Each structure stands twice: as structure tokens, then as C-alpha cells.
Amino acid sequence: MSGNPTGNVVLLTALNMFYVLLIPTIILWCIYWRKSRRNLIVLAEKLPGPKGWPIIGNALDFIGSSPDIFSTIYKHTYSFDRVMRVWIGPKLLVFLIDPKDVEIILSSHVYIDKSSEYSFFEPWLGNGLLISTGQKWRSHRKLIAPTFHLNVLKGFLDLFNANSRATVEKMRKEEGNTFDCHDYMSEATVEMLLETAMGVSKSTQDQSGFEYAMAVMKMCDILHLRQTKLWLRPDWLFSLTKYGKIQEQLLNVIHSLTRKVVKNKMEHFNKGIRGSAAEVPKELKTIKDKDEIKSSTIVEGVSYGQSSGLKDDLDVDDNDVGEKKRLAFLDLMIEASQNGLLITDEEIKEQVDTIMFEGHDTTAAGSSFFLSMMGIHPEIQEKVIKEMDEIFGDSDRPATFADTLEMKYLERCLLETLRLYPPVPVIARQLKENVKLADGDYVLPAGCTVVVGTYKVHRRGDIYPNPDKFDPDNFLPDRTANRHYYAFIPFSAGPRSCVGRKYAMLKLKILLSTIMRNFRIKSDLEEKDFQLQGDIILKRAEGFKVKLESRKPRSC
Numbered sequence: 314m315s316g317n318p319t320g321n322v323v324l325l326t327a328l329n330m331f332y333v334l335l336i337p338t339i340i341l342w343c344i345y346w347r348k349s350r351r352n353l354i355v356l357a358e359k360l361p362g363p364k365g366w367p368i369i370g371n372a373l374d375f376i377g378s379s380p381d382i383f384s385t386i387y388k389h390t391y392s393f394d395r396v397m398r399v400w401i402g403p404k405l406l407v408f409l410i411d412p413k414d415v416e417i418i419l420s421s422h423v424y425i426d427k428s429s430e431y432s433f434f435e436p437w438l439g440n441g442l443l444i445s446t447g448q449k450w451r452s453h454r455k456l457i458a459p460t461f462h463l464n465v466l467k468g469f470l471d472l473f474n475a476n477s478r479a480t481v482e483k484m485r486k487e488e489g490n491t492f493d494c495h496d497y498m499s500e501a502t503v504e505m506l507l508e509t510a511m512g513v514s515k516s517t518q519d520q521s522g523f524e525y526a527m528a529v530m531k532m533c534d535i536l537h538l539r540q541t542k543l544w545l546r547p548d549w550l551f552s553l554t555k556y557g558k559i560q561e562q563l564l565n566v567i568h569s570l571t572r573k574v575v576k577n578k579m580e581h582f583n584k585g586i587r588g589s590a591a592e593v594p595k596e597l598k599t600i601k602d603k604d605e606i607k608s609s610t611i612v613e614g615v616s617y618g619q620s621s622g623l624k625d626d627l628d629v630d631d632n633d634v635g636e637k638k639r640l641a642f643l644d645l646m647i648e649a650s651q652n653g654l655l656i657t658d659e660e661i662k663e664q665v666d667t668i669m670f671e672g673h674d675t676t677a678a679g680s681s682f683f684l685s686m687m688g689i690h691p692e693i694q695e696k697v698i699k700e701m702d703e704i705f706g707d708s709d710r711p712a713t714f715a716d717t718l719e720m721k722y723l724e725r726c727l728l729e730t731l732r733l734y735p736p737v738p739v740i741a742r743q744l745k746e747n748v749k750l751a752d753g754d755y756v757l758p759a760g761c762t763v764v765v766g767t768y769k770v771h772r773r774g775d776i777y778p779n780p781d782k783f784d785p786d787n788f789l790p791d792r793t794a795n796r797h798y799y800a801f802i803p804f805s806a807g808p809r810s811c812v813g814r815k816y817a818m819l820k821l822k823i824l825l826s827t828i829m830r831n832f833r834i835k836s837d838l839e840e841k842d843f844q845l846q847g848d849i850i851l852k853r854a855e856g857f858k859v860k861l862e863s864r865k866p867r868s869c
């Protein structure tokens with residue numbers, strides 16, 4: 314206190330006034346807040362869900378390690394087979410696990426707004442395709458989707474082959490050891506993205522793909538913490554914590570790679586060079602002539618596990634894609650930026666960050682789960698190996714596009730892996746209006762976060778007999794033909810489906826077939842030993858531990 318009595322009296326009066334006004338303000342605000350949430354609360358009360366506590370709701374379920382949270386939420390879904398309401402404090406999440414209800418959300422051109430949790434990605438991905446909405450999302454989606462057309466992807470085959478062989482050579486040193494195959498898969502998928510969609514040579518980057526992938530993995534841990542720990546949500550509070558500081562360092566690693574990628578590509582572009590700067594060894598070249606790429610882009614039977622008949626913006630006919638548009642991702646972005654109308658330089662960087670993240674971590678998880686499955690199910694692995702031997706015999710030639718169409722059993726194993734272990738285990742949207750569900754009995758309230766529970770949808774007993782069993786025959790053509798389109802959604806579906814799904818399937822087929830031509834995978838574990846954690850991307854918390862046994866002395 315100061316020694317001035319008049320000053321003290323003024324201060325006390327001001328403090329008293331503050332408290333006198335504060336209490337009614339809080340009461341009024343609470344009344345307004347409850348009233349403005351009336352619709353949300355009334356409709357939420359009609360939805361089924363696990364019992365919670367006053368005020369905090371089910372927040373206690375989100376305390377603990379990532380695998381614990383994942384298993385607690387998953388266990389709840391045993392009691393709720395269509396809809397499940399969960400309160401995290403004042404935040405309402407509604408999980409959908411029935412394909413009919415999922416369709417209402419994912420097929421809509423209206424419910425395309427991402428939930429508020431995606432905003433934690435903003436310092437990293439800016440307003441890139443994964444999180445943007447409205448007109449910006451629409452125009453950028455229209456620009457980016459054709460760069461993942463099958464015609465463009467076929468031009469990547471030689472680079473997929475070259476990188477897959479390099480990965481096999483690196484993995485050889487692990488023969489006989491138990492090791493985490495995810496490390497190799499992450500590095501391979503980052504480097505393939507750099508050399509294909511980005512069109513730069515991995516050898517010209519300062520950092521290794523591995524360093525970038527590790528930084529991404531740690532970023533995902535932090536983003537997941539922010540989703541589940543309420544006190545880490547406000548930006549100002551988060552930036553004061555140790556996690557805020559770590560995030561800054563990680564973003565430095567991540568952004569320095571993507572900045573360098575854009576700079577490299579710009580330099581090439583200005584010299585008039587288009588296409589990838591990465592070199593493919595002569596013996597691995599399968600594409601002799603560019604005209605080869607143009608043929609047959611509509612391939613019968615490539616529905617990737619969903620019942621056929623529905624088309625989206627990746628299924629455009631060859632004739633719809635003009636020569637000008639047939640450029641790889643970053644070539645097209647830079648060309649589109651030349652007049653400054655379609656995309657700005659800053660937006661290009663955001664899209665590069667988005668594609669680098671979405672394009673590598675998902676496929677790294679998918680391929681690591683695939684290898685884990687091969688190790689655990691040797692009788693199924695032998696069938697994959699038999700298929701490889703039938704296609705390639707003793708030859709060590711690189712795989713062609715036609716070969717990938719013959720890899721029918723490997724594809725079924727891959728789809729079955731994505732069913733049981735979808736790399737993106739949930740998809741979340743923010744609702745701005747009430748939405749009635751398929752049977753008309755429940756209404757999702759405006760303001761809630763609707764969560765499509767892909768992991769659970771894929772394990773419904775009424776759709777997949779013996780749903781927890783790894784059974785590639787779930788993807789025999791007659792079974793997929795009779796299944797609801799939204800019953801298998803590893804790549805989501807509808808207008809906001811994954812733009813990279815054809816890229817992912819082609820890349821994974823080349824990478825995994827190259828591995829299976831060279832190794833048998835062994836594992837001492839069973840699926841019940843997996844500790845799954847669903848922080849952004851589904852992973853095995855204990856690492857993807859496998860062993861390798863060489864099938865051939867040389868790589869092929």
C-alpha cells in the first residue's frame with residue numbers, strides 16, 4: 314500500500330465497484346451462455362452415451378496415456394452401436410458408427426467444416442487443404458485433385474521402384490534383428506513424396522527424410538495432447554508451456570524442409586524445367602515413352618475396396634483432363650501461381666506442408682501395419698509371396714503398372730490392413746446446423762463436433778463377419794459389391810475424401826511388393842499385444858516390431 318490515504322480510498326472504491334459489477338456480469342453471462350446452448354443441451358440429452366460427471370462430463374476418460382484413452386473410448390462403443398455422445402467439459406462430441414449416418418455427414422457438400430481441434434494444426438499447415446473450408450477449400454481442391462490423377466501417378470512408377478529398392482537395401486542390415494519397421498517406412502514415404510509430387514531430388518535436401526518424419530511424429534504427439542488436455546487448448550497458455558517451446562523447434566525443422574523444397578522447385582521452374590529432378594537408374598526405367606502413360610486411366614475393378622458405382626473428383630475420365638492439367642503437384646502449383654490469381658506463394662507453402670504431412674505419415678502407418686500383419690499371419694504371407702513369384706518369377710525387374718493390377722491378393726491384404734488399422738482412425742466435423750440422422754430418431758445439434766468413428770465402423774459385426782479377424786477375403790469382389798459404400802472409409806469418402814488415395818495405393822503396392830519379393834516378415838507378437846494409440850494417426854505405441862528373413866541375396 315502507498316502512504317497516500319486519498320489514493321488508498323480511491324483504489325478500494327474502485328476495487329469494490331469491480332467486485333459489485335463482476336458478480337452480476339458472471340451470472341448474466343452464465344444465463345446467456347446456457348440459453349445460447351439450450352438447443353445443444355436439449356438435443357444432446359436425447360442422444361445415448363456413457364454416464365459422465367456434472368460439469369466435467371466424460372473428461373476423466375481423456376486422462377492417461379494415449380493407448381489408455383484409445384482403449385477406453387473404444388470400449389464405450391461396445392455399448393452404443395450407432396451414436397455415442399461424449400462431453401469433455403462444455404464440449405460435445407458425437408461419435409457416429411453406422412454407415413447410414415456416416416454417409417449423411419461425409420457425402421454432404423454443406424457439412425465440410427473441420428472441427429475446432431484442426432485449428433491446432435494452423436501454425437504448421439496454415440490454411441492448407443486439410444483444414445481450409447468454403448470457397449478457398451473448393452478452389453484449391455479443384456486445382457490439386459487433378460495432380461493426383463492416375464495419368465500423373467503412372468509417371469511416378471520408376472521413382473517408386475527406385476526408392477523401394479533403396480529402402481530394401483537399407484533394411485538388409487536389420488536381418489535377424491527385431492526392429493521398428495516404421496522408421497524405414499517413414500523415411501521411404503517422405504523421400505518418395507519429395508521425388509514425385511514435389512519433384513525435387515532427395516539428395517539436394519539438407520535434412521534427411523527421417524529427420525523430417527521424426528519431427529512430424531513429435532508434432533502429432535503435441536497436437537494430440539492439446540486435443541485431450543483442456544488446459545493446453547488456449548494458444549496463450551500453450552505457448553507458455555514446455556510443449557509450446559518444443560513445438561516451435563519442431564516447426565523449424567519441418568518448415569525449413571518445405572521452404573527448401575519450394576525454393577528448389579522455383580529455381581527449376583524458372584529455368585523452364587518441368588517434372589521431377591530426381592534421377593532414376595537406367596536399369597529401373599519402365600517408362601520409355603510419355604504416350605505409354607496416357608493409355609487406360611479408367612481401370613476396371615480399381616475401386617479400392619468400396620462398392621463400385623460412385624465417382625468423385627479423382628475418378629475423372631481421361632478426356633476430362635487436358636494436357637495442361639497433367640502436371641505433378643508442385644509443378645502445377647507454381648504454374649498456377651504465375652498470374653497470382655489461383656494461388657499465392659504463401660498458399661503454395663501451406664499446401665506443400667499439407668501434402669508432405671498427409672502424404673507420408675498415413676502411408677508410413679499403413680505400410681507398417683501391413684508388415685506387422687504379414688509377420689503375425691504367416692499362412693497369409695505365403696499367399697502374397699506366391700502371388701509375387703507368379704508375377705515376377707526369378708526376375709529382378711522393376712514392377713510395371715500392369716504388374717500392380719495383377720497384385721490382387723496383396724491389394725486385398727492391404728485393404729484388410731486399412732480396415733482393421735485405418736491410419737486416420739477418426740474424422741471430425743463442426744456442425745453449424747442441426748442434422749437429423751438416417752432413421753429420423755436422433756438429431757445432432759448445431760455446435761457439436763461430429764466424429765466419424767472409422768476404426769469402429771470397420772469393426773462392426775453386422776457388416777464384417779468375425780470383425781476382429783484379419784481376413785483378406787473381406788475384399789473379394791462379391792463381398793465389396795454388397796457392402797454399404799460408407800462401411801469402408803480409410804480414405805474418407807465424398808467431397809472431402811483423401812485426394813491422395815490413388816497415389817497411396819500405387820506407392821504402397823510398389824513398396825510392399827518390393828519388400829515381399831526380398832524378405833519374409835516374422836513376428837513374435839500377436840495382434841492382442843498391440844498398444845494402439847490414435848493420436849491423429851493410428852500407431853502402435855510400442856513401435857512396429859518385426860524381424861526379417863532374406864528371400865533372395867540381391868534386391869529386386
Ligand code: HEM
Nearest residue numbers: 442443671672675676679736737803804805811812813817
Ligand atoms: C494410406 C494412406 C492414406 C490414408 C489412410 C489417408 C486418409 C485420409 C483421410 C481419412 C482423409 C480425410 C481427413 C479428414 O477429413 O479429416 C484424408 C484427407 C486428405 N489426404 Fe489422405 N490419406 C492417405 C494418403 C494420402 C496421400 C498419399 C496424400 C497426398 C499425397 C494425401 C493427401 C490428403 C489431403 C490433401 C487431404 C485433405 C483433402 C480435403 O480436405 O479436401 N493423403 N486422407
